[in-house]
Amino acid sequence: MIGVEGSVAIVTGAGQGNGRAIALGLARAGAHVAVCDINADAAAETAALAAEARVRxxxxxxxxxxxQSARAFAEKTRAELGDARILVNNAGILKRHRFGxxxxxxxxDQTFRVNVDGPxxxxxxxxxxxxxxxxxxVNLASIMSLSAGFGISAYIASKGAVGQLTKALAHEFAPRGVRVNAIAPGVIDTPMTEHTRGNEAAIGKFMAHTPLGRTGQPDELxxxxxxxxxxxxxxxxxTILPVDGGYLAA
Structure with a gap:
């Protein structure tokens, strides 16, 4: 794919789920892939799978x-693979606490440190x-960047911030030749959404507002x-591109 093959791609939170799928997709498209995760073993497993695509x-x-951890990783990837051309800010957390x-x-505070300070x-x-x-x-926003729900106000606020950060960085970096966009996934079958998918009332509410009538798979990102x-x-x-089965259009 033009602009991807031979490029160095960085993917955060790539030990499982969406991050792993995105990293492997980039590798199959010909990018050399550097992945990180708070779980070093999981990140190493993703890197080994990426190498099967015959890329570094x-x-x-x-x-x-x-x-400082982010800067150390940037130095390490540059030394081993060269300058990055693609950065996918996927790492994120979801905490289920009602306001107050x-x-x-x-x-x-923890949610904002990972979801907003991380990118x-x-x-x-x-x-x-x-x-x-x-x-x-590419930043990983969420349908909750553009809508809202109950019991996850920290996550919703943080993903709203990611959406606005994406737009702000697009302005900041355009004169420097760098493009900045985001995707806004809906309910994707990953460990993060296991609680929602296991709650009949909650998933029913999502599916009632999802024209495609199903959850998504990580590979669909x-x-x-x-x-x-x-x-x-x-x-x-x-731009913030929804990948949500039509949820935001309903």
């Missing part, structure tokens, strides 16, 4: 909420590399990401 791959443990519940404040830290760490390669950034990091989207920046 590497992995490391990285805490995206810590700027005991422990809510600490869960709020910020990774962009800071990779900015020079991405400018040197006319790079592309690959095509949208490939579009946004390839030259096929050369005139696209600052």
């Amino acid at each position: 791959s590497m992995s490391a443990q990285c805490d995206v909420s810590d700027l 519940d005991p422990g809510f404040e600490s869960e709020w 910020r830290n990774m962009v800071l760490a990779y900015a020079a590399q991405l400018e040197a390669t006319s790079g592309r950034i 690959v095509g949208p990401v490939l579009f946004l990091v390839s030259d096929m989207s050369s005139y696209v920046t600052g």
Whole structure:
């Protein structure tokens, strides 16, 4: 794929679920892939799977909420693979606390450290590399960036921030030759959504507002990401692309 093959791609939170699927999709499209996760063993497994596509791959443990950890990972990937051209900010967490519940404040702070400070830290760490390669950034937003729900206000607020961060960075980086976009997944079959999918009332509510009438698979995020990091989207920046079975259109 034009603009992907031979590029160095970075994927955070790639030890499982959406991050792993995206990393493997990039590898199959010909990108050399560097993956990180808070779980080093899971990241290493993803890197090994990526190598089966006959591209170079590497992995490391990285805490995206810590700027020094992000910078250390950026230095490591540059030394082993070269300057990054693609950055996919996938790492994220979801805490189920109602507003004001005991422990809510600490869960709020942790959620923002990972979901908002994480992408910020990774962009800071990779900015020079991405400018040197006319790079592309894709952030993982959510349908909750553009809607709302009950009992996950920290997650909703953080993903709203990711959406606005995407637009702000698109303005900041356009003069530097870097495009910045996001995808907004709906309910995808990953460990993060297991609670929702296991709750008949909750998943029923989602499906009632999802025209395609089903949950998504992690592999179904690959095509949208490939579009946004390839030259096929050369005139696209600052957009949030829903990948949600039509949920936001209902």
